[in-house]
Amino acid sequence: QKEVEQNSGPLSVPEGAIASLNCTYSDRGSQSFFWYRQYSGKSPELIMFIYSNGDKEDGRFTAQLNKASQYVSLLIRDSQPSDSATYLCAVKPNQAGTALIFGKGTTLSVSS
């Protein structure tokens, strides 16, 4: 059974701090990794994707991938109250005919 694990939170950080969200996955052959942000009552929004080991930066967001440790993280710098949402980690197994596997999500709360 392929799994994606996330700490459900809530993760609480003050405004301006760095929020660190973590995700581990069980399928060692997985190739593609995605972070979605979902506000309450809304649909998931793709904010980052990463395919290679290392860091990928986009504005205040940095995705980090370590395939050896089967670990992917999302850092949010200068956190804002508008970043308060549930963050879903999704992994594409390295197997034809399979779809994304989602973690259960981490709820982030940024206080002003």
Add this chain to the structure above:
Amino acid sequence: DTEVTQTPKHLVMGMTNKKSLKCEQHMGHRAMYWYKQKAKKPPELMFVYSYEKLSINESVPSRFSPECPNSSLLNLHLHALQPEDSALYLCASSPRDGYSYEQYFGPGTRLTVT
């Protein structure tokens, strides 16, 4: 532009009704998906269409019937639903169905079965 549209936004239906959910994308994406999401849970995959052919059916009850009339449109036909089918129904699309692709979600249809 990464827009997927869904109609209606909200739907209330009785257990004997027949209704349809619609999804459209004009990004030239060749894979389209239906998900169901309950409160405080991750999206749960229902169906995948790849190049207009059904490629994944996650053992969804037959009261849900998908249809892909063309590469831009995806429908989900609903019949004889149960109250536990009330959920947010999400459509998504991606450039292709392969090992690495970005999947974009529509705004969803909030379905209530009475």
